[in-house]
Amino acid sequence: MSLNPIWDLLFGALLIGTAYWYLTEGEARRDVSKIRQGLFIFGLSLSFALLVGPVPHMAIRIFWVHMIQHIGLMMLISPLLVLGSPIKVAVNSKRHGVRNFVSALGKNQFVRVLFRPQIGFSIFLVVLIGTHFSPLANLGMTNPNAHCLELILFLLGGFIYYYPVIEGNPQPHFVPYSLRVISLFAMMLPETMVGFFLYSGNRVLHSLPKGTSMQMGLADQHQGGAIMWAMGMLIDTIWIVLAAKDWFANEQLLAEADDEQSPTTT
Numbered sequence: 001m002s003l004n005p006i007w008d009l010l011f012g013a014l015l016i017g018t019a020y021w022y023l024t025e026g027e028a029r030r031d032v033s034k035i036r037q038g039l040f041i042f043g044l045s046l047s048f049a050l051l052v053g054p055v056p057h058m059a060i061r062i063f064w065v066h067m068i069q070h071i072g073l074m075m076l077i078s079p080l081l082v083l084g085s086p087i088k089v090a091v092n093s094k095r096h097g098v099r100n101f102v103s104a105l106g107k108n109q110f111v112r113v114l115f116r117p118q119i120g121f122s123i124f125l126v127v128l129i130g131t132h133f134s135p136l137a138n139l140g141m142t143n144p145n146a147h148c149l150e151l152i153l154f155l156l157g158g159f160i161y162y163y164p165v166i167e168g169n170p171q172p173h174f175v176p177y178s179l180r181v182i183s184l185f186a187m188m189l190p191e192t193m194v195g196f197f198l199y200s201g202n203r204v205l206h207s208l209p210k211g212t213s214m215q216m217g218l219a220d221q222h223q224g225g226a227i228m229w230a231m232g233m234l235i236d237t238i239w240i241v242l243a244a245k246d247w248f249a250n251e252q253l254l255a256e257a258d259d260e261q262s263p264t265t266t
Helices: 005-023 034-051 054-059 063-083 086-091 096-107 109-114 117-130 135-142 144-165 177-200 214-261
Strands: none
Touching (some): 034 054, 034 063, 034 144, 063 135, 063 144, 063 214, 086 096, 096 109, 109 117, 117 144, 135 144, 177 214
């Protein structure tokens, strides 16, 4: 069983096209720091490595490689792309079509609801659990096209979740900084539990490729679970620290504003 090379072409064209658009929006990127711009390009580069070439073709046969795709796309690359402020760049784009399209999306009620933090949390949770403990989990390891659709779900689910809890883009709803930190803390539990159950389970949760023994399949699943368990916690900690930093910075700004507005006593 192998992936159709068409998926390599589709993912490659989409990622290269996105990078080209972002890099040619020089004027629109003026208010985006160089660090954020670098993180966006880094995120696209990681996406290319996980979606094009040998990695996705290995992941359809090897579960722990699939888990690296999952963790990379959903927990690392998605927030990196959000940090790059792509929607902020699009809103200020020199291209009228891009600007109008993003403006129309921002006014769409469905999209606005989709980017509420509680909705994003629920979507992330459904994708996280559904792709490992439902029939979709087996389908993703036995059907190449379903596998690629899972990868799209990882990326979209992650982007929708992280968008309202990470600074850098226009927000359809105000999200308190405390809620952002709490949300990121709360998400650590299901992520680590998924990794734990995969690591500690005594039966394989998906069909095995031809020629793979049950013992090899279980060892592969345990390895994937260990990667999810360890790397998920490490990556989550980074985003929690970042959200807490933004919270403290905002509190400092509010305190300074209060000081300026307070009457001077003599």
